[in-house]
Amino acid sequence: QQQVKQSPQSLIVQKGGISIINCAYENTAFDYFPWYQQFPGKGPALLIAIRPDVSEKKEGRFTISFNKSAKQFSLHIMDSQPGDSATYFCAASMLPGGTSYGKLTFGQGTILTVHP
Amino acid sequence: SQTIHQWPATLVQPVGSPLSLECTVEGTSNPNLYWYRQAAGRGLQLLFYSVGIGQISSEVPQNLSASRPQDRQFILSSKKLLLSDSGFYLCAWRAGTEYFSYEQYFGPGTRLTVT
Numbered sequence: 001q002q003q004v005k006q007s008p009q010s011l012i013v014q015k016g017g018i019s020i021i022n023c024a025y026e027n028t029a030f031d032y033f034p035w036y037q038q039f040p041g042k043g044p045a046l047l048i049a050i051r052p053d054v055s056e057k058k059e060g061r062f063t064i065s066f067n068k069s070a071k072q073f074s075l076h077i078m079d080s081q082p083g084d085s086a087t088y089f090c091a092a093s094m095l096p097g098g099t100s101y102g103k104l105t106f107g108q109g110t111i112l113t114v115h116p
Numbered sequence: 117s118q119t120i121h122q123w124p125a126t127l128v129q130p131v132g133s134p135l136s137l138e139c140t141v142e143g144t145s146n147p148n149l150y151w152y153r154q155a156a157g158r159g160l161q162l163l164f165y166s167v168g169i170g171q172i173s174s175e176v177p178q179n180l181s182a183s184r185p186q187d188r189q190f191i192l193s194s195k196k197l198l199l200s201d202s203g204f205y206l207c208a209w210r211a212g213t214e215y216f217s218y219e220q221y222f223g224p225g226t227r228l229t230v231t
Contacts, residue, residue, distance in 0.1 A: 032218040043122075043206050043222035044160070089160065093218060101148055101167055102210045103175075104220055106160045 004092050006107025013114050019077040021110045023090035026071065030092040034104070035064065035075045038087045047088075048075070080114045087111050118143035120223040122207050128229045135180075135194040137226050139207030142188065148212040149190040150220065151182055154204040166190060167212060202230045 005024045013019045023033075034049035050057045050064040050073065057064045063076040077084055090107040094100035119142045129135060141147050151163040162175045164182035172182050179198050183191045190207055205226045211217040 034219070036222075041225075041227070043225045046219060046221060049218065087158070093220075101165055101173075102218060102220060103150070103162055103165060104160075109158045 004090060004105050004107045006090050006110060008110060009108070010111040011113070013080045013112065015080065015082060015114055015116050017080050017114075019080045019084070019112055019114070020074060021088055021090070021112070022072065022074045023092075023107050024070075024072045025092050025105075027092070027094075027105075028071070029094050030105075031095045032093045033064070033066065033073050034091050034093075035062075036089045036091065036106075038089065038109075044089060077112075080112075082114045082116050085112055085114050118209070118221070120207060120209055120221060122205075122223040122226050124226060125224065126227045126229075128231060129197050130231055131199055132196050135192070135197050135201070135228070137192040137205055137207075137228070139190040139192075139223055140188055141190075141209045144188070144209070144211060146187060146212045147209040149184065150208040150210075151190065151192050152206040152208065152222075154206060154225075155202075160206065164192070197230045199230050202228055204228075 007022050035047045036044035037047045038044040048059050048062050050066050052068050055066050061078045066073045087109045089109045091104040093104045121140050148167050150165045152160045154160050164174055166172050166184045169184055180194050207223040208220050210220045
């Protein structure tokens with residue numbers, strides 16, 4: 001019930017195209033859904049995050065779509081650029097209070113390659 | 117602003133040798149601290165977390181241990197390394213004093229190779 005399932009494992013997109021990565025979760029107690037971007041040899045960087053009280057959040061070219069009833073959320077990268085080539089992780093956590101302590105459960109990651 | 121440091125950046129150690137990885141956070145007080153391991157560039161597994169000095173919780177049984185001797189210092193250790201301990205070790209922090217602060221920030225990581 002703690003799992004977060006991410007798909008696809010890898011994605012190839014042409015420059016200017018839209019990249020879409022999907023995640024699904026089972027634990028309805030999850031209350032926070034971030035996306036991280038990781039370049040080779042670097043630590044993951046927080047990209048964008050959403051709470052269940054909204055269905056969409058947009059920051060620049062990055063958008064999270066959230067479907068609470070389906071227990072799914074996705075990352076959309078508009079006008080994808082070669083510099084976006086990285087591994088993307090979705091994650092989920094419960095409210096930091098109580099015994100969860102903000103622990104993140106991660107998806108397995110998606111390797112995105114944007115061809116010029 | 118807050119920054120998180122990890123060292124060393126890379127480490128090659130023989131099987132059976134001890135290990136000590138260090139993580140420090142600057143610019144915040146009483147953070148929640150986390151150790152993750154990432155194998156083969158995919159999937160982050162939470163190993164330990166700490167909500168205060170001397171308070172350590174383990175997520176998975178393993179050959180590793182963690183300690184928090186100071187508020188902003190988190191150490192990952194092993195007495196005898198195994199080949200399976202190889203991986204990319206990441207430290208992360210969250211603002212522990214803010215109840216609704218969800219954001220977790222990662223350090224640059226330590227690449228450990230056990231030979």
